Amino acid sequence: MQLNTYKQIRQLQQQGKIVLALSQCQLALSQQTDNLGLMGLLGSLYCQQQDYIAARKLLERILSRRTEFDTVLHTDVAGIYILLGEPSNALQHLDAALTLDSANLLAIVRRGLVCLQTGYYRQALEDFTVGLQQLPQEQHLGIHINLARCYLNTGKTDRALYHINTAYALGGGKREAWLCVAVDCHIALHNIEAAELALQNSLADGVNELLAVKINALILAAQNRHDEAELLLRTCLQQYPEHLELLTQLASIAMIKGRYGAALAYLQRAIVIDGANPELWIELAWLGRLCLSDEKVREAAETALALTCNTVGQSRADALVIMAQVEADAEQYHLAENFYQQALQELPNYVPASVGLGYLWLQWGRVDAAIALFEAVAACDPLAGYSALSHTKHFPNDPRLLEKIAQVANLPSIQGPVVSSLFFDLAAAWEQRQDFARAFHFAREANSAIRQQSTYDPQPHRDYCVRLTQLFDRTFFAERKAYGNTACLPVFIVGMPRSGTTLVEQLLGGHPDIFVAGEIGLLSTTIQKLNAWEQHLCSGISYPECLLDLTAEQAQQCGEQVLTECRQYHPTVRYIVDKLPHNFENIGLIRLLFPQAKIIHVQRELRDIAVSTYFTHFQAQHAGMGYAYDLRDIAMQLMDYQQLMQHWDDALADPILTLAYEEVVDNTEAAARKMLSYLALEWAASILDHQHRTRAVKTASIWQVRQAVYQSSKQKWRRYADFLEPLEEVLNTPIPEFSIPKTELKPGLLPPGLFFSGMDLLHAKQYAQAAATFERILAQYPSHAAAKHMLGLSLFKLGNLTSARLLLEASVKQHAGHANWYQNLAMLYQQLGRFDDANDAMNKAKQLQLRVGEPSWNESVLPANTDLPHLKTGLIE
Secondary structure (H helix, E strand, C coil): CHHHHHHHHHHHHHCCCHHHHHHHHHHHHHHCCCCHHHHHHHHHHHHHCCCHHHHHHHHHHHHCCHHHCCHHHHHHHHHHHHHCCCHHHHHHHHHHHHHHCCCCHHHHHHHHHHHHHHCCHHHHHHHHHHHHHHCCHHHHHHHHHHHHHHHHHCCCHHHHHHHHHHHHHHCCCCHHHHHHHHHHHHHHCCCHHHHHHHHHHHHHCCCCHHHHHHHHHHHHHHCCCHHHHHHHHHHHHHHCCCCHHHHHHHHHHHHHCCCHHHHHHHHHHHHHHCCCCHHHHHHHHHHHHHHCCHHHHHHHHHHHHHHCCCCCCHHHHHHHHHHHHHHHHCCCHHHHHHHHHHHHHHCCCCHHHHHHHHHHHHHHCCHHHHHHHHHHHHHHCHHHHHHHHHHHCCCCCCHHHHHHHHHHHCCCECCECCCHHHHHHHHHHHHHCCCHHHHHHHHHHHHHHHHHHCCCCHHHHHHHHHHHHHHCCHHHHHCCCCCCCCCCCEEEEECCCCCCHHHHHHHHCCCCCEEECCCCCHHHHHHHHHHHHHHHHCCCCCCCHHHHHCCHHHHHHHHHHHHHHHHCCCCCCCEEEEECHHHHHHHHHHHHHCCCCEEEEEECCHHHHHHHHHCCCCCCCCCCCHHHHCHHHHHHHHHHHHHHHHHHHHHCCCCCEEEEHHHHHHCHHHHHHHHHHHCCCCCCHHHHCHHHCCCCCCCCCCCHHHCCCCCCCCCHHHHHHHHCHHHHHHHCCCCCCCCCCCCCCCECCECCCHHHHHHHHHHCCCHHHHHHHHHHHHHHCCCCHHHHHHHHHHHHHCCCHHHHHHHHHHHHHHCCCCHHHHHHHHHHHHHHCCHHHHHHHHHHHHHHHHHHCCCCCCCCCCCHHHCCCCCCCCCCC
């Protein structure tokens, strides 16, 4: 009787009648409270109803009596673990079940499911094939779908299509599962029409409308029609505003397009809906590494960790992995290693944890250990393993495996028609095999895929470089001889990415008087603060022109802040190195803040830089490295760089040390001695032992700096000379005259810091002198909104209300986001008897204060987080 009851409920479950099966199982268990078989069956039914809490409670009861387990119970417990997303625990019970009964078909098929989840596709194919041969035909539908998934993941799309068509012919349930894999298969075969037809037929069969929208978005994205996919999902979101999968899919598309702010907004909306979902916090932490502060990223990762503290399986492992990455970003490498190890204890052989740990070891210089770990990954997940091994220059020896990887790389997905990261790996693999034509083919495919999603425009960078050359001329520096800090603590290594800056940094790191801090971006932070300062001041100008407003005292304070940040890396060493290649744009600011700072410029053959860039997969695809995915864009960046470096040589009094990369690799010791002489340091033999150091390296040159200096990268471009016509065309074309408008504010025409001199006069109640100062600024720079407002305040105090009103109204029209400016205008309106206008202006001031959180009206409104010199805003008292 008990056995018949169990079989009846199992049959209902197999027929998809989950609700009925659940109620009958609950009834049977109420009558047979100690029946472990019914408990195991009920646990899987709870999972199918997504009642995971009830399933876990029941699982605890079952596991407390493990000594009584038989094959059936082991198999049912494994089913619960599969549905809970804990494949390693499931596999343990399936192994136990098959040890007791090697012919148990349900255990064999479920082992196939676990292997499919974890990437062991060969074993999954064997298990599903056994199920197909021995199970009754009514159970073949799901097996055909899973076989299709296996073949799809191994690049055998024709076989996958056979099983898809067979599953469709069988009909019955699982229509939604069939649709997902069918669309994936048709897209993999680049048969978009067939994918669309499968979707239409499934809609006619009554498939879930929301699923159809998500799959349609995938079909569009696979054709690089991401804008249409986004519009489709956003339209659906209006009808289902709290649907998590819609929000996360929109976040994914926004990330692919480089719109991190939009992606962040979608994830935050999802978290408001389901803040107890650890996967959302994990996604937020990964995204936040691109666009949030370190504190916010850590907060998201710690939240995910806390939400999974009482769970086991993949969610817990994923939380541990992102926590490991957060610690690695913070250079807490031993903590990071510990979190990766915990993740591997949670899920042995878990690929993200294994790969993350391997990269961590690679950063430390533990190259052999990293390679061994990546090879272990490759044994179970060839794509992930060989992708990781490619960063250590270890590639498959079998060309057939490379072709299989190429097949998978050509599988369209939400990213687009191809997987660009795998194409970069293939380019490196074929380059090592010296098949340069094929290597360049894959590099071109990878770059083309990324460039299609990029909005990069080379002209703004060229315009910015022109602005730098216009501002930082000899006159600018001559007028500011008294500026800056005489400290020589920070040393800056500059040059184009892929020019050898990391090698030079590692050489210097061998000297006991030098600490190399990596790409810390000291100047980038200063520039952000200066821009925030000017934005709040409402001057209407930004960096670099805003430096013309800077006084000697304020420049000194900016330099002190940089030194304070430097000393956080090492309290006593003589030099701290900031190796940020693009600091070649910031040399003018370096010399303003630190006139005696040492700057080492690493240059390399331009075509070698271009080819190395083109073959490298950078993380900053939509940020500073947006130019790296098109040979013409790379060439324009190189031309900008050359012109800017020539300008610094002409404009600066103190020399920059320029080293050729080729010089460093030809005679490393001579190059090292030249650098130490420039830094006035004694020779240290340890400087030549860079590849054995244990400090972490996090740049794209991570593998190269762990090797002895080699010369194989010299003249690398010649291997690809036949493919470089777009690059050569730009490099050999004279740069045309720049046509961007000249900025209004120029060095030499106004005394440095004139605006702040006017502010001092205003607050000293010397209104006539203040007015004359602001008039002088506006005569040269009519768009200076802050000077316009402060001139209005001066005239107000002098009793010239009509002129004051015109100036104050013009300033708030130009910059409508300053609460204090509206309050000043309100007080002027009161003096003129325009009380309605005064009330309107005062209400606007209050609204702005509530919106942006400005301080009370009698305080400075300079944001505290700018950490720049104190500035009064001209609020009328």
